[in-house]
Amino acid sequence: MDGREVIGPQPGPPKRERADAARNREKVLKAAARLFRDKGVDAVSMDAIAAEAGVGKGTLFRRFGDKSGLAVALLDSRESELQAAILSGPPPLGPGAPAPDRLAAFAEAYLGYLFDHLDLVRMSETASPGARYRIGAYRFWHRHVAILLAEARPGADADVLAHVLLAALAAEAAGVMREEYGEARVRAAVATVIDALARP
Known part of the structure; x- marks a missing residue:
């Protein structure tokens, strides 16, 4: 690894996460942890995680990309x-x-x-x-x-x-x-x- 992937600090103050985005993130992580624990990682789809968390699939994919x-x-x-x-x-x-x-x-x-x-x-x-x-x-x-x-x-x-x-x-x-x-x-x-x- 030559270090070119490491991104240095960006100018300006760090962006603060909106309160609703932070809540959604926490809901998704709790839902994913629960489903992964109960059913196994391979058996859980992103659709199931979105439904369990009560968020739209678009929100889930924009925030995390994939499993x-x-x-x-x-x-x-x-x-x-x-x-x-x-x-x-x-x-x-x-x-x-x-x-x-x-x-x-x-x-x-x-x-x-x-x-x-x-x-x-x-x-x-x-x-x-x-x-x-x-x-x-x-x-x-x-x-x-x-x-x-x-x-x-x-x-x-x-x-x-x-x-x-x-x-x-x-x-x-x-x-x-x-x-x-x-x-x-x-x-x-x-x-x-x-x-x-x-x-x-």
């Missing part, structure tokens, strides 16, 4: 919690621990988030070719992992290694591995990869 846009919005608060723990939480997930320990803590925390929301994360990552790499959260995870790998392995190509490590945490792959081998074996395998990368 993957809804997934990203639903995941946002959990991602923000994990990001805050990485930036300012206690070690080893937060600052203050050696890089290999922080990488191991990140992978463990990320797998917990991933397996708790697997269908939503999978949808957000696979909605279109390359969707995973356009999500802002992925850029955050990549930068964090690259910084820690650069510290753990001076001279290594940390940017590429970060993508290699994060490939093991992709929702599609993690879901298949969990189904075939169980969650404990997936976590153990990821820990082995981190040891190999970060504790040479």
Whole structure:
């Protein structure tokens, strides 16, 4: 990634969301979360979400685009919690621990988030070719992992290694591995990869 996709701050004050738009957004997110939980992500249509939320289909599509846009919005608060723990939480997930320990803590925390929301994360990552790499959260995870790998392995190509490590945490792959081998074996395998990368 060359960073050209990142959009800088725009001049002028940020636009405030209209009160009715904010209410509609909240209704849609609650309806989508309820339907996804009760029926499964694949079984729920955008029409069903609009009907459950009591909004027009046009409102839904303009605001979120498709189900993957809804997934990203639903995941946002959990991602923000994990990001805050990485930036300012206690070690080893937060600052203050050696890089290999922080990488191991990140992978463990990320797998917990991933397996708790697997269908939503999978949808957000696979909605279109390359969707995973356009999500802002992925850029955050990549930068964090690259910084820690650069510290753990001076001279290594940390940017590429970060993508290699994060490939093991992709929702599609993690879901298949969990189904075939169980969650404990997936976590153990990821820990082995981190040891190999970060504790040479």
